[in-house]
Amino acid sequence: MIDLYTWTTPNGRKISIMLEELGLEYRVHPIDIGAGEQHAPAFVAISPNNKIPAIVDHAAPDGGEIALFESGAILIYLAEKCGQLLPTAFRPRLEVMQWLMFQMGNVGPFFGQAHHFRRFAKQKIPYAIERYTNEAHRLYGVMDRRLAEVPYLAGDDYTIADVATFPWTARHEWHGVALEDFEHVKRWYDTLWARPAVEKGYNVPPMT
Ligand SMILES: N[C@@H](CCC(=O)N[C@@H](CS)C(=O)NCC(=O)O)C(=O)O
Numbered sequence: 001m002i003d004l005y006t007w008t009t010p011n012g013r014k015i016s017i018m019l020e021e022l023g024l025e026y027r028v029h030p031i032d033i034g035a036g037e038q039h040a041p042a043f044v045a046i047s048p049n050n051k052i053p054a055i056v057d058h059a060a061p062d063g064g065e066i067a068l069f070e071s072g073a074i075l076i077y078l079a080e081k082c083g084q085l086l087p088t089a090f091r092p093r094l095e096v097m098q099w100l101m102f103q104m105g106n107v108g109p110f111f112g113q114a115h116h117f118r119r120f121a122k123q124k125i126p127y128a129i130e131r132y133t134n135e136a137h138r139l140y141g142v143m144d145r146r147l148a149e150v151p152y153l154a155g156d157d158y159t160i161a162d163v164a165t166f167p168w169t170a171r172h173e174w175h176g177v178a179l180e181d182f183e184h185v186k187r188w189y190d191t192l193w194a195r196p197a198v199e200k201g202y203n204v205p206p207m208t
Contacts, residue, residue: 002026003056005046007033008207010167011071011108015053017201018075018163022082026055030205057081072104075160085160092155099153099161102142103168110135111168114175136175140182143169147184151191158195166192167202 004019004026006012019026031037031052038050047054047069055074060066061081068074079086087093114132117125143165146153153161169189172179179186192198 001058003029003058004204005029005031005043005052005054005056006205007031007052008205009033009052010111010171011051012053013167013170013202013204014071014164015055015074015078016204017167017198018078018085018160020197020201020204021163021195022078022084024078024082028205072100072164075100075164079160085158085163087157087159092157096154096159096161099146099159100164102153103161103164107139107165107168110139111171111175115171118176119174133176136177140177140185143188144182144184147188152188158192162188162192166198170202 002019002024004015006016006028007030016026016028031043033052037043038047038052043054044050046056046067049069051069053071053074054067054069055077056065056067057077058065066077068077076086086096110132113128114136117128117132121128143153150156152158153165166189169179169185179189
């Protein structure tokens with residue numbers, strides 16, 4: 001059994017989608033980050049950066065219990081635990097790693113800033129809105145060129161690089177991007193939505 005600490009945000013949804021893909025049993029613990037629950041000492045003991053997602057796996061491959069934070073690390077852990085969605089061969093594995101790191105270092109942080117300045121900041125700062133909206137468009141261009149060549153971000157197969165990136169693109173309206181302007185991303189996006197595990201995992205925890 002895996003305990004999943006999560007909220008209705010892209011980083012949280014990566015892990016519920018992954019758990020659904022793998023068919024692992026998990027218990028959901030909603031951490032309401034709008035209400036400050038990420039700062040509770042019991043949660044910080046599991047996730048020292050006080051952010052969701054985090055997991056506790058009570059049956060780690062070494063026989064012990066393991067707590068993990070950082071969505072990229074959690075995806076790699078779950079993929080390795082189950083031997084799925086992350087190839088072991090040298091070059092295919094590196095393809096996945098580079099597109100996963102592209103998500104972790106670019107897509108997540110820059111789309112997140114775009115959401116903050118476009119939707120949540122009380123003061124609307126044109127410079128910040130333009131900077132992060134432009135960067136979001138540039139990143140869709142990178143993905144579109146890649147997906148013009150291959151069906152999935154890391155190549156021929158669906159991997160954790162796709163699992164990590166999908167929930168961010170599902171918020172395309174929030175970062176001011178029209179998917180129709182990026183036809184290859186749109187094709188990939190529609191393919192992923194058609195996966196039952198993606199649809200199920202995306203709705204964890206349910207919106208209230
Ligand atoms: N790099 C981290 C980022 C996690 C993250 O930013 N989580 C957000 C929600 S999507 C959060 O918990 N924010 C609460 C806060 O910053 O106080 C990951 O990928 O796990």
